[in-house]
Amino acid sequence: MTDVNATVAAGPRGPVPTWLVTGPRAGARETAIAALLQPGVPSAIILEGLSDGGSALVFEDSPPKYAANVIRIAPGCLHCSGNLVLRVTLNRVLRRPPAQLYISLASAEHLALLREWLSGPPYDALLALQPDIAA
Numbered sequence: 001m002t003d004v005n006a007t008v009a010a011g012p013r014g015p016v017p018t019w020l021v022t023g024p025r026a027g028a029r030e031t032a033i034a035a036l037l038q039p040g041v042p043s044a045i046i047l048e049g050l051s052d053g054g055s056a057l058v059f060e061d062s063p064p065k066y067a068a069n070v071i072r073i074a075p076g077c078l079h080c081s082g083n084l085v086l087r088v089t090l091n092r093v094l095r096r097p098p099a100q101l102y103i104s105l106a107s108a109e110h111l112a113l114l115r116e117w118l119s120g121p122p123y124d125a126l127l128a129l130q131p132d133i134a135a
Contacts, residue, residue: 018100
């Protein structure tokens, strides 16, 4: 039986470690993310755009080896035209914060602006941005 008081005293988990993964090919980005996943560690993966076939993030194990929530969103600059979609998706993911978060971007064109946006309120208290991953 769990000690509810100990859980409450521990407080909420800190900011979610978050990596921005860039690269021109969806398959390369997905493979880079799959290589970083750890068995049993709850992860959320937000993928911009469609897979270019045979995704490395399809887990057919039963039960799955990885505790990953994979979410695809429409292609488009996540800083410009896709900002609202990313904001809504992030808010949904962060209602039940994963242990780690990966955001896959098709273009690194506005990467610095996206990092700046994710570093500002309210996400500055919710996300711990890690070094970018180029796939």
